Amino acid sequence: MSETYESQSSCSSDCSGCNIDCSSRKPSREDFLVPLNPYSKVKKVIGIISGKGGVGKSFIASYLSVLMNRKGYSVGILDADITGPSIPKAFGIHSKASGNQLGIFPAVSKKGIKIMSVNLLLDTEDTPVIWRGPVIAGTVKQFWSEVLWEEVDYMFVDMPPGTGDVPLTVFQSLPVDGLVIVASPQELVSMIVSKAVNMANAMDIPILGLIENYSYITCGSCGEKISVFGASHIDEIAGKYDLPVLGKVAIDPAIAAAIDGEAVEELEGDWLDLAAETLEIVHRVKDVPLSTAGKAADVQEEAAAVKIAVAIDGNNHVFQHFGKSEKFNIYEICGNKLISKTSLSSGGTGHSRLVTLLAEQKVNVLICGGIGMDAMEGLMKAGILVVPGTQGDADVAAAAYLDGSLAESSTPVCQKEHEENCGSECNCT
Numbered sequence: 151m152s153e154t155y156e157s158q159s160s161c162s163s164d165c166s167g168c169n170i171d172c173s174s175r176k177p178s179r180e181d182f183l184v185p186l187n188p189y190s191k192v193k194k195v196i197g198i199i200s201g202k203g204g205v206g207k208s209f210i211a212s213y214l215s216v217l218m219n220r221k222g223y224s225v226g227i228l229d230a231d232i233t234g235p236s237i238p239k240a241f242g243i244h245s246k247a248s249g250n251q252l253g254i255f256p257a258v259s260k261k262g263i264k265i266m267s268v269n270l271l272l273d274t275e276d277t278p279v280i281w282r283g284p285v286i287a288g289t290v291k292q293f294w295s296e297v298l299w300e301e302v303d304y305m306f307v308d309m310p311p312g313t314g315d316v317p318l319t320v321f322q323s324l325p326v327d328g329l330v331i332v333a334s335p336q337e338l339v340s341m342i343v344s345k346a347v348n349m350a351n352a353m354d355i356p357i358l359g360l361i362e363n364y365s366y367i368t369c370g371s372c373g374e375k376i377s378v379f380g381a382s383h384i385d386e387i388a389g390k391y392d393l394p395v396l397g398k399v400a401i402d403p404a405i406a407a408a409i410d411g412e413a414v415e416e417l418e419g420d421w422l423d424l425a426a427e428t429l430e431i432v433h434r435v436k437d438v439p440l441s442t443a444g445k446a447a448d449v450q451e452e453a454a455a456v457k458i459a460v461a462i463d464g465n466n467h468v469f470q471h472f473g474k475s476e477k478f479n480i481y482e483i484c485g486n487k488l489i490s491k492t493s494l495s496s497g498g499t500g501h502s503r504l505v506t507l508l509a510e511q512k513v514n515v516l517i518c519g520g521i522g523m524d525a526m527e528g529l530m531k532a533g534i535l536v537v538p539g540t541q542g543d544a545d546v547a548a549a550a551y552l553d554g555s556l557a558e559s560s561t562p563v564c565q566k567e568h569e570e571n572c573g574s575e576c577n578c579t
Contacts, residue, residue: 183324184294187252187297190297191299191302194303196306196307197321197330198306199309199317199346200332201331201344202311203234203310204334205332206364207363211237211306211307212237212308213419214422214425217423219262223303224303224304225303226256226263226299226305227263228266228294228308229265229269230293230309232286233281233286237269238265239269241265242412242413244275245270247271254292254298256299287315294323307326321349329355329357330358330360330425331343331346331361332363333384334362335377335383336380340387358396358432359395360387360394365401366378366400367400367401367402384398397424398421400419400421404418455484456515458483458551458552459480459513460548461517462475466543468540468541468543470518470519470520470541472516473504473522476496477493477495477496478493479493479544480492480494515536515537518536520538536559539559
């Protein structure tokens with residue numbers, strides 16, 4: 151008793167290195183994980199989620215698994231949509247699951263993809279699953295812990311829509327490495343995606359990116375892409391949450407024919423190539439040849455890196471007249487690590503041209519001295535954050551922005567010295 155009291159009295163509130171069981175201990179995510187079948191090894195678990203039903207989430211899970219299988223990986227699908235299972239039909243699987251004392255055997259598709267779904271356990275495929283939440287959640291856990299998956303490189307978990315019991319069970323019970331959020335073009339999608347993003351953030355699970363299904367239909371005569379469900383908002387939403395768009399899937403009769411014909415493994419289309427390449431790079435299970443990294447690596451690097459431009463004078467100090475800036479330091483930052491520092495010459499051609507130049511360089515943040523309203527508006531329209539009124543060494547200024555000492559502003563700054571040198575009507579900023 152006294153030893154426990156002494157330990158608690160000196161508690162630092164950091165439970166990570168403490169093995170004492172006390173009332174202050176907060177459960178970690180690992181405390182809820184269900185053990186994998188001891189005869190199985192799953193390297194990466196990727197959840198396919200959506201905030202609502204009817205967005206084609208099961209197709210995305212199926213076709214991503216097909217693409218990764220074609221790349222030579224061992225792939226499995228855990229169909230966690232217990233009340234609406236559709237994965238087996240897409241692969242033409244109608245057999246019942248079997249097993250032995252070691253566990254349940256998953257079904258295997260024609261191309262070798264391992265699948266476990268409640269449809270493999272029911273008396274008939276059209277038998278309704280009328281189960282309460284705890285039973286459904288328990289079934290998902292059994293699919294993880296009692297199925298003999300053997301060795302799987304990528305396990306895709308097709309989750310039911312929404313943010314209810316089953317997604318929560320998957321997030322807590324399975325070691326999910328990343329999530330792909332599936333959406334559709336309707337206006338309502340912004341709120342729906344937000345719910346999915348917020349749940350993922352609350353559970354501290356990284357989001358790989360967004361995929362828009364039913365994005366467009368291609369005219370058979372002229373090739374024009376027609377937005378059947380209205381203008382797409384996926385890029386806007388992705389920008390809001392700083393997430394990459396991994397694919398825009400067309401409304402294509404070939405997709406419906408492949409699913410209805412139980413031949414998703416025979417489908418050919420490039421809609422999800424970027425998603426597969428990105429998954430291969432971000433959640434790597436083996437060395438990936440540089441030739442296959444391509445666009446996926448570029449997307450992830452672009453999503454993670456930040457470019458900071460600092461207007462400078464000849465002494466590497468922050469230049470005080472944005473519109474007359476002849477040179478910029480460009481700092482490329484990934485996390486808090488400096489990837490590169492380069493110089494950009496501009497010629498001091500006025501703020502309109504400078505805004506265009508910085509946008510072309512994909513600059514995210516500008517640090518400068520004096521700047522006027524027109525320039526501020528131009529930069530903000532280009533999606534560039536502005537840190538005005540800064541003085542001193544450019545390197546120090548960039549570091550200060552990164553550690554939070556400098557903040558963005560939408561208020562123009564035109565210093566007294568600027569007016570004295572250029573006149574109160576000057577528009578060089």
